[in-house]
Amino acid sequence: MKKTFYLALLWSLFLLGANAQATIKLTETTLMHEMRATPYPLDKAVVADRAVSFQWPLRADMNVQESPLDGFEDKIKKIDKAQIAYMLRYSQDADFKKGTVQVQTRWPFFNPEKPLAAGVWYWQFGYLENGQVQWGSIQQLTVENNPDKFCPPSLKTVLGNVPKTHPRVWIMKDEWKEFIKRSHSIPERQWYLERAETTLTTPMKSVKDINTSQVKNLDNEMKRKSYLTRESRRIIDKEEANSEVLIRAYLLTQDKKYADEAIKRVLTMADWNKDKNVMGDFNDATLLSLCSMAYDSFHNLLTPQQKNILLDAIKEKGEKMYQHYNNHLENHIADNHVWQMTLRILTMAAFSVYGELPEADTWVDYCYNIWLARFPGLNKDGGWHNGDSYFTVNTRTLIEVPYYFGKLTGFDYFSDPWYEGNIMYTMFQQPPFSKSGGNGSSHQNVGRPNSIRIGYLDALARLTGNTYAADFVRRTLKVEPDYMKKALLAKPGDLAWFRLQCNKPLPEGEGLTALPPGYVFPETGLASFLTNWDRVGSNAMWSFRSSPYGSTSHALANQNAFNTFFGGKPLFYSSGHHIEFTDAHSMYCHRGTRGHNTILVNGMGQRIGTEGYGWIPRYYVSDKIGYVVGDASNAYGKVISPLWLKRGELSDVHYTPENGWDENKLKTFRRHIVNLGKTGYIFIYDELEATEPVNWNYLLHTTANPMTVNEEKAYVHIQATNRGGASDAYLFSTGALKTETTDQFFYPAVNWLRADDKGVFKPYANHWHFTATSEKAQVYRFATIINTHALKYPAKAPEILSDGRIKAGGWLIKVNISAEGVPMFFIRNTKKEDPVSISYKGGATLINENDYETTLTDVVPDLEI
Known part of the structure; x- marks a missing residue:
């Protein structure tokens, strides 16, 4: 929200008087924006929990939506993104005359190589056009001293640790033998090998198997493209799973029979994106994933010709994705598919060919730095605004990307405070064996925490030491010990490979019964x-x-x-x-x-x-x-x-x-x-x-x-x-x-x-x-x-007392439902030995508990976009 909005808000509150100050009346058309509309951090912001990332809006002529629906081509003015440049300067001197750092960037964000020192800082971004800088307004920023601040290393540190050998993504060459040895004691190894053996005898599907029979019956272009996107994904996702399990089986055994079959299949699929019936960015990303993981995993088995075929495919698909993302994704409120899967895939592809494909230098830079700037959370509280069904589509991204960065650097990316909040979201929005909270598209399909969700909590429990998440997992697996196997090869959420890599045990300690009865995001x-x-x-x-x-x-x-x-x-x-x-x-x-x-x-x-x-x-x-x-x-x-x-x-x-x-x-x-x-x-x-x-x-x-x-x-x-x-x-x-x-x-x-x-x-x-x-x-x-209760115990209707109060379930309620007078309610329990009450009269809310009164007034949440 803009500074002018806050000034107007303060002035209106002053005019309204003390009682009304408890209530804030917002007047903005929107609190969030589809594309960033304000710099971040905002003017007068205070940052205490993490290293500062500077971010700012795109130029007006670029600040547009692309591809309103999956399968539709972008129909906007094409801009040569290679010509886009920005300037950024920051200093503890308000006039930028001393101690100023000034950089030119190609994207509308910048992560300083070292965390800013505690104190007051000033920063300013500018658009660089024809050698001239059009500077924006100066923003003031206070950085607080916090020894526990989340400060991940710079890209320079990451690149200094990228192996020059292959494989280097799903497994690193120097740990390969020990990984295979340790895997023998982990059930997930057998899951992969059983599936791989089945795949070896399963004939491969073709793009010619895409079912197009219903296209003629659909009455608009959206439906036709959606149908073809779904049907082409049906074929490609199935063949992705088959090829992926063969690659993983090879990495688990070094048995060449798996590699030979996988190489044959991946090379066959490498150009499937050129078929007219293949639509959607998930299909593009799937093919990039297969080509890059085959290139990395089978590097010493591939012929020079096969390497060139895969490198050409990786270059084509990776560059297409990068060109779509840069100077767009950074400023988008939540470009669904990208954060769900495709950015993870480009990240892993970039590292798989770093040093061997020139374009990968840029991809690696972009993917790592946008992660630091925008992810893992698109807000601070750990919640997921898209809802419970689509939350689990992000599972592999949320675990595999920071885990890989951690393997390269030794830094704990899961110490980001967002993850602790996200564990609470994952549990409170869907307790064990329960329906989801009912928010977001397809929420009805989430009848109980699915195996992907349990695998996610399992991973975070191991990585963060969170014992509540560990108890959630144990309660589930006690009822169904092989529950997580259901997620095997699930495109967005299979973490079986992570469990083969991570040897941290589930932590012991306080369980779910120690949690509060509610949580707010x-x-x-x-x-x-x-x-x-x-x-x-x-x-x-x-x-x-x-x-x-x-x-x-x-x-x-x-x-x-x-x-x-x-x-x-x-x-x-x-x-x-x-x-x-x-x-x-x-x-x-x-x-x-x-x-x-x-x-x-x-x-x-x-x-x-x-x-x-x-x-x-x-x-x-x-x-x-x-x-x-x-x-x-x-x-x-x-x-x-x-x-x-x-x-x-x-x-x-x-x-x-x-x-x-x-x-x-x-x-x-x-x-x-x-x-x-x-x-x-x-x-x-x-x-x-x-x-x-x-x-x-x-x-x-x-x-x-x-x-x-x-x-x-x-x-x-x-x-x-x-x-x-x-x-x-x-x-x-x-x-x-x-x-x-x-x-x-x-x-x-x-x-x-x-x-x-x-x-x-x-x-x-x-x-x-x-x-x-x-x-x-x-x-x-x-x-x-x-009153929500067991069906076998019928509810008792509220009792209307002679003075108009309502008695219900051990509580007395006084409420104004008349259109006259101020809105009001007063509620207290009837336990004399343990009284608690809440009252509201159009201003502040007062809660009296344990002889202590809490006054609640409105607070505007801290929002980024």
């Missing part, structure tokens, strides 16, 4: 709370999202939405299906707001893109009480993102009032959620205000069983059930509500893309949807009490 905009880490069968859980990332990338337009769970299964839960990235059903019913447990305004939802953002202004976590506030006041309105408008145009998706987008009428939507200890009860309070009288639509959804709805005198009772649990929601409101339930989607879910190996398109199931609509009102308030 303010930069990502996520929270989750649960009642029982020890026994999933009796665990009640809820998750919540209100995110500065909005609904771009694989994120959904579900600001201020919650989900509930019991026994690891969903109850009130986000609906809709991720058929394809911009399929009409996926956009209207899965990404779109109507699919989530939040609120519509006049039936209209939240913007698609970073402009449809929410945020978490305040939160509190303890065993006795938890609290999260989400603010979605800026999320609603017409879709204005150029990128998403273009995607809609290409996909026949129309952002019209008929489909759920219109002029914004909303002023305020704040959702307070209070976690009432470990009782399974939560209290939700919605503050709503519009610019004119509107209908407020309160949404709930289920995906397992139909809901039951009963309209009582004081509230509407909605119950969701699964096989062993229930969530009973008691909805109180300012006025009378009109309720409606249906088992039909707004737009049908038609499977036109995901056929199985036999060409069968499995149908998508319908879900159940509840809407409570208010009369037109400018100010409105909802209060909801939700």
